[in-house]
Amino acid sequence: KQEVTQIPAALSVPEGENLVLNCSFTDSAIYNLQWFRQDPGKGLTSLLLIQSSQREQTSGRLNASLDKSSGRSTLYIAASQPGDSATYLCAAVRNNDMRFGAGTRLTVKP
Amino acid sequence: KAGVTQTPRYLIKTRGQQVTLSCSPISGHRSVSWYQQTPGQGLQFLFEYFSETQRNKGNFPGRFSGRQFSNSRSEMNVSTLELGDSALYLCASSPGTGTTDTQYFGPGTRLTVL
Numbered sequence: 001k002q003e004v005t006q007i008p009a010a011l012s013v014p015e016g017e018n019l020v021l022n023c024s025f026t027d028s029a030i031y032n033l034q035w036f037r038q039d040p041g042k043g044l045t046s047l048l049l050i051q052s053s054q055r056e057q058t059s060g061r062l063n064a065s066l067d068k069s070s071g072r073s074t075l076y077i078a079a080s081q082p083g084d085s086a087t088y089l090c091a092a093v094r095n096n097d098m099r100f101g102a103g104t105r106l107t108v109k110p
Numbered sequence: 111k112a113g114v115t116q117t118p119r120y121l122i123k124t125r126g127q128q129v130t131l132s133c134s135p136i137s138g139h140r141s142v143s144w145y146q147q148t149p150g151q152g153l154q155f156l157f158e159y160f161s162e163t164q165r166n167k168g169n170f171p172g173r174f175s176g177r178q179f180s181n182s183r184s185e186m187n188v189s190t191l192e193l194g195d196s197a198l199y200l201c202a203s204s205p206g207t208g209t210t211d212t213q214y215f216g217p218g219t220r221l222t223v224l
Contacts, residue, residue, distance in 0.1 A: 046214065096165065100152055
């Protein structure tokens with residue numbers, strides 16, 4: 001059974017700082033790895049989707065990497081802004097089954 | 111294009127009742143997936159419908175069911191409600207399958223079971 005873990009559970013940084021969120025998964029035979037953000041009381045917004053054959057994906061200030069052999073993915077956020085404050089979730093997909101981590105709650109202080 | 115819409119946004123029910131939640135996907139999207147989010151269990155996959163057929167199902171009891179109509183709109187039904195069914199129910203649509211394509215989420219329906 002796939003288990004997905006996100007560390008840390010919460011992170012607080014000053015505005016402008018670069019930061020890394022971590023996601024680990026136990027079964028490396030994944031189809032893809034997805035990153036989402038969730039604002040309080042709202043639905044999810046898809047950020048990046050990395051296929052198993054890819055090593056990374058970039059969108060604006062976001063860069064996600066995937067290392068299947070070690071069962072890890074990282075989400076790098078450059079020059080963080082207060083608007084980046086949200087909960088970030090990763091999800092590992094295998095055999096049409098999607099497993100989510102518990103998320104990292106990010107606070108970016110002005 | 112309009113985003114994914116879910117109705118109702120908030121719902122209060124009592125134990126033993128049943129409830130139906132509705133999801134209207136983005137126009138042209140054929141896949142609708144449903145998720146349950148609770149503080150204790152986090153976000154869990156319920157099921158996915160693609161072109162009116164259930165494609166995948168998560169590990170939930172048979173009290174949870176769904177269907178998709180020819181216009182891709184989807185409904186989720188929970189019968190014999192339990193206190194533990196209190197949660198935020200999210201639906202997401204995607205052009206292709208939910209596990210391979212980018213998903214677009216609705217705002218969710220907050221269900222409270224008393």
